[in-house]
Amino acid sequence: MTESVIRPVPVTAERFAQYGDVIHASTAAKAAMNDARFERFHDLAKIDVESAGGRTAISIARCKAATTFPHRFDMVERHPLGSQAFIPLSPFSFIVVVAPAGEAVDPADLRAFVTNGRQGINYHRGVWHMPMIAMEAGQEFLIVDRLPARDNCEEFILGDPITLEEP
Amino acid sequence: MTESVIRPVPVTAERFAQYGDVIHASTAAKAAMNDARFERFHDLAKIDVESAGGRTAISIARCKAATTFPHRFDMVERHPLGSQAFIPLSPFSFIVVVAPAGEAVDPADLRAFVTNGRQGINYHRGVWHMPMIAMEAGQEFLIVDRLPARDNCEEFILGDPITLEEP
Numbered sequence: 001m002t003e004s005v006i007r008p009v010p011v012t013a014e015r016f017a018q019y020g021d022v023i024h025a026s027t028a029a030k031a032a033m034n035d036a037r038f039e040r041f042h043d044l045a046k047i048d049v050e051s052a053g054g055r056t057a058i059s060i061a062r063c064k065a066a067t068t069f070p071h072r073f074d075m076v077e078r079h080p081l082g083s084q085a086f087i088p089l090s091p092f093s094f095i096v097v098v099a100p101a102g103e104a105v106d107p108a109d110l111r112a113f114v115t116n117g118r119q120g121i122n123y124h125r126g127v128w129h130m131p132m133i134a135m136e137a138g139q140e141f142l143i144v145d146r147l148p149a150r151d152n153c154e155e156f157i158l159g160d161p162i163t164l165e166e167p
Numbered sequence: 168m169t170e171s172v173i174r175p176v177p178v179t180a181e182r183f184a185q186y187g188d189v190i191h192a193s194t195a196a197k198a199a200m201n202d203a204r205f206e207r208f209h210d211l212a213k214i215d216v217e218s219a220g221g222r223t224a225i226s227i228a229r230c231k232a233a234t235t236f237p238h239r240f241d242m243v244e245r246h247p248l249g250s251q252a253f254i255p256l257s258p259f260s261f262i263v264v265v266a267p268a269g270e271a272v273d274p275a276d277l278r279a280f281v282t283n284g285r286q287g288i289n290y291h292r293g294v295w296h297m298p299m300i301a302m303e304a305g306q307e308f309l310i311v312d313r314l315p316a317r318d319n320c321e322e323f324i325l326g327d328p329i330t331l332e333e334p
Contacts, residue, residue, distance in 0.1 A: 038228045047223040056214040056223040061205045
């Protein structure tokens with residue numbers, strides 16, 4: 001067997017467009033709000049949760065076991081009924097690995113991205129992704145996704161494990 | 168005229184229940200997620216945006232002018248068509264002033280709350296609130312609210328200004 005190795009590259013809205021949204025204070029999305037006290041960066045993610053009676057939920061995920069590199073994984077997951085956003089609740093970088101929506105995953109299609117510490121990401125419905133990892137225990141993400149959770153997580157086992165290298 | 172003065176008290180889920188949700192990693196809301204790597208604090212806010220064709224939107228608000236105390240204001244607003252959540256994107260405290268949903272605001276009903284730095288808040292639909300303030304320029308909130316924005320902001324002018332004191 002040949003082990004696949006992938007190394008994250010910095011995420012940008014353009015690079016991530018086929019997988020989802022990068023949630024950040026982009027000057028492209030400025031809008032007025034509340035007199036002169038605030039700048040509002042507007043409508044940064046496509047929240048897609050309403051199919052089959054879904055609703056938006058807000059949750060918090062706190063890392064209790066930091067991931068170290070190289071990190072090996074052999075499974076990706078997708079949420080067929082809804083989008084899923086992860087936004088750091090303090091400035092820190094994190095890594096995602098994605099593959100396009102579809103019935104199966106070609107390991108050659110996996111792409112790894114690292115955020116700049118001020119970005120969140122929103123996986124579009126059905127996009128395959130590595131289960132979430134974080135690099136320090138205690139780091140917290142806000143999650144905006146769909147409830148109910150039933151029938152909304154599918155796993156795909158990769159034939160050979162993938163090695164994710166440090167960015 | 169008699170000027171009203173209010174001083175914020177620490178927010179708790181119980182104190183805030185009639186106005187909305189406190190979004191924090193409450194042990195009451197723990198759920199399983201992603202093996203043993205994360206704790207998930209689940210379904211922390213009632214997102215109520217679907218009336219009249221609304222959808223959930225994610226935005227970021229960045230403070231460009233810090234508010235100092237005492238802070239005087241003479242207007243509150245409400246969003247008749249949807250809830251609105253503010254979650255700090257780094258640990259900082261902020262202050263909200265609220266009054267119960269209803270056609271008019273009795274200034275005697277205004278209540279001020281201060282967060283502990285790790286909490287967000289979600290105004291329920293129709294709850295009156297002071298326009299957002301922050302205590303340092305550069306502080307950023309994630310906003311989870313309803314789009315489209317049309318017909319979803321009403322203002323109420325208070326007869327006498329309110330003075331908000333430092334917590």
